[in-house]
Amino acid sequence: MLHKRVARARRIALTGLAGALAVSMTACASERGQDPAGEGQTGGTLVFGAAGDPKNFDPIFNDDGETFRVVRQIYDTLITYKPGTAELEPGLAEKWEASNEGRTWTFTLRQGVKFHDGTPFDAEAVCFNFDRWHNMKGAAAQSQMIYYGDIFEGFASNEGDISGDPLYASCEAKDEHTAVLNLTRPKGAFPDAFGLTSLSMSSPTALQKYNADEVTQSGDSFSYPAYANEHPTGTGAFKFESFDRAAGTITLVRNDEYWGQKAKLDKLIFRVIKDENARKQELISGTIDGYDYPNPADYQTLRDAGAQVLVRPINNILYLGINQANNPKLQDVRVRKALDHAINKELLAQNKMPEGAKARDQFVPEEMNGYTNAVEKHEYDPDKARQLLAEAGAENLTLNFYVPTEVTRPYMPNPPEIAGAVSDDLKAVGINVQMVQRPWNGGYKDDVQKLGKHDIHLLGWTGDYGDPGNFIGTFFGREKAEFGFDNPEIFNALNAADAKVTDQAAKTAAYERAAVLISQYVPAVPLTSSPPAIAVKANVHGLVPSPLTDERFNTVSKG
Incomplete structure (x- = not known):
C-alpha cells in the first residue's frame, strides 16, 4: 500500500492533541x-x-x-511523526511503499535536500547509512545494540556477545531519488520504526572524513570518534x-x-x-x-x-525489573508474583508520580492496541505476597535493588523517592532490600542491561512509535541480561506477532496473546504510567x- 500522510488504524489514541497542548x-x-x-x-x-x-x-x-x-x-529520518501525535508523516521520504509481503520498502525521497556540509541527500546517501549500520563490527556494533540491534536483529558479522539472524539484506539506489530497502523477512515494527531517531540520516562525506566508525572499548566503556563528538552532520x-x-x-x-x-x-x-x-x-x-x-x-x-x-x-511504562539469573529464588514464579502483589501501585501513582499517572497491570499502555483485560492480574495484597513467599520457601529473601541517580525520566521523575516507596512495600512483606544506587550515565544502565548485576531494578520505557512490539517486544522478545530468563513460548509468541505486517487484526490478537503469557510468567512487574511535562x-x-x-x-x- 502506498503511503503519504498515513492515518493508521492501529496507531495509539494520541492524535488530535497538538491543538489542545x-x-x-x-x-x-x-x-x-x-x-x-x-x-x-x-x-x-x-x-x-x-x-x-x-x-x-x-x-x-x-x-x-x-x-x-x-x-x-x-x-532527520526518512519518516517522521506528526507533531503532538504518534501518527506517521513524510520526513526525508515524501512517500513509501511496502511490497513482497513487507520484505521490500521503496522510498521516494525529497529533492533538493542537502546535509549541513553541502553533501546532497539522495538514494546513495540513504543506502550508505543502512550499509554502514549493517556492516559495523567490534566496539561500534556493541555500542549500538539498543535500537538497531533490536530492530534489525543482527549484523553482517556478529561478534562477541552479538547474535541473531540479520533482518537487513541490501539497499539499492534505484535512481537518484528512489531508495529500495530489502529485508530478509517481514517486520511488524515497520514503517513506524523508520522514524526512530537512531535511524537518522548522516552525511556520508562527514562520516568518512571524521572516522565515524572508529569506536574503541575499554572494559564496559566506549570512546567515540570525532564525528560523534565534534562534527555531527545531518539535514x-x-x-x-x-x-x-x-x-x-x-x-x-x-x-x-x-x-x-x-x-x-x-x-x-x-x-x-x-x-x-x-x-x-x-x-x-x-x-x-x-x-x-x-x-x-x-x-x-x-x-x-x-x-x-x-x-x-501518556505513552510510557515504569517497571520493577527482575533478574532471574542473578538470584535462584527469583526463578520461582511464586516469588515473582509475590513481588507484584506486594507493591501498592495505586498509592505509588498517587503520591510519587505526576498528576494523571495510572497504576499498570501489564506492559502495553492502555492507550495502545495490544492492551488486553485478559492478562493475569496481581492486585495489591500483602497477605497473598507473604503466602506465596512461604510456599516458595523464600520467607527470608534478600534482594539487591539497583536504583538510578542523576536522572529524571518521563516515567520516573524521582528514582530514589520511587525506589523508597517500592522498597517499603517489599520490606512490609518480609523481604530484606539492599538498595544500590548508581549514576544513570555512570554505570547504571550497563550494570542492569549488560552485566546483570542486580536482583531487581527500576527502569522504564517511553514509546518510540505506536506499536505494542515497541514495548513488550523490546523488553521480552529475546534473552537479555536485564531479566535473565529463557522462555521460548514468550519469545515465539512475540516473534509471531512481529511478523504480521499486513493483517492488523491478527497482529493485535497475537500481541494480546503474548501479553497474557507475559502476565502469567512475570519476568518483571509493571508499575505505573505517567504524563510527563x-x-x-x-x-x-x-x-x-x-x-x-x-x-x-x-x-x-x-x-
Whole structure:
C-alpha cells in the first residue's frame, strides 16, 4: 500500500492533541521582525536546561533521551511523526511503499535536500547509512545494540556477545531519488520504526572524513570518534556549533538551508543542570527558558511564577525489573508474583508520580492496541505476597535493588523517592532490600542491561512509535541480561506477532496473546504510567509536547 500522510488504524489514541497542548501564539516586535506566520518574534536564543550530559551526537550510538533531544534538532529520518501525535508523516521520504509481503520498502525521497556540509541527500546517501549500520563490527556494533540491534536483529558479522539472524539484506539506489530497502523477512515494527531517531540520516562525506566508525572499548566503556563528538552532520533545522564540556553547554545554530519549516530561533543552547531543583530555580529566575520533566510537586509553583507547564499524553511504562539469573529464588514464579502483589501501585501513582499517572497491570499502555483485560492480574495484597513467599520457601529473601541517580525520566521523575516507596512495600512483606544506587550515565544502565548485576531494578520505557512490539517486544522478545530468563513460548509468541505486517487484526490478537503469557510468567512487574511535562517561560511559543518526547524546536519562538 502506498503511503503519504498515513492515518493508521492501529496507531495509539494520541492524535488530535497538538491543538489542545500547543502554546498560544502572540506576535511581538523583534530586531529581525515578525515571523511569517505571526506566531511571535523570530531570531534570538533559547536556553533549555538539560538533566544530563549527552553521550555523543551520532544517532546510531545512542539510546538516551537527553542526547536524543539534541540529536533530533540536527538530523532527520526518512519518516517522521506528526507533531503532538504518534501518527506517521513524510520526513526525508515524501512517500513509501511496502511490497513482497513487507520484505521490500521503496522510498521516494525529497529533492533538493542537502546535509549541513553541502553533501546532497539522495538514494546513495540513504543506502550508505543502512550499509554502514549493517556492516559495523567490534566496539561500534556493541555500542549500538539498543535500537538497531533490536530492530534489525543482527549484523553482517556478529561478534562477541552479538547474535541473531540479520533482518537487513541490501539497499539499492534505484535512481537518484528512489531508495529500495530489502529485508530478509517481514517486520511488524515497520514503517513506524523508520522514524526512530537512531535511524537518522548522516552525511556520508562527514562520516568518512571524521572516522565515524572508529569506536574503541575499554572494559564496559566506549570512546567515540570525532564525528560523534565534534562534527555531527545531518539535514536538520539546526546545525551543530559546539559542545563545551566544561561549561556543560551544547550550542546549535539555525540552518538557513533547511528543506522544511526553517527555525525561528538563531541559536538553541542546551545547558546541563543536573539538579532538578536547580533547573526549576533557574527557570523561575529567567536564566533558562525551559526544562523537561519538572517534579509533579512543582507544577503549581511553576505556574504561580508565570511559567507554562505543558503536559504530554501518556505513552510510557515504569517497571520493577527482575533478574532471574542473578538470584535462584527469583526463578520461582511464586516469588515473582509475590513481588507484584506486594507493591501498592495505586498509592505509588498517587503520591510519587505526576498528576494523571495510572497504576499498570501489564506492559502495553492502555492507550495502545495490544492492551488486553485478559492478562493475569496481581492486585495489591500483602497477605497473598507473604503466602506465596512461604510456599516458595523464600520467607527470608534478600534482594539487591539497583536504583538510578542523576536522572529524571518521563516515567520516573524521582528514582530514589520511587525506589523508597517500592522498597517499603517489599520490606512490609518480609523481604530484606539492599538498595544500590548508581549514576544513570555512570554505570547504571550497563550494570542492569549488560552485566546483570542486580536482583531487581527500576527502569522504564517511553514509546518510540505506536506499536505494542515497541514495548513488550523490546523488553521480552529475546534473552537479555536485564531479566535473565529463557522462555521460548514468550519469545515465539512475540516473534509471531512481529511478523504480521499486513493483517492488523491478527497482529493485535497475537500481541494480546503474548501479553497474557507475559502476565502469567512475570519476568518483571509493571508499575505505573505517567504524563510527563515540559516547563517553559511565558514568552516561549510554538513548542508542541509529543507523546514520543519527539519535540522539535524549529517551530519555537520567543516574544
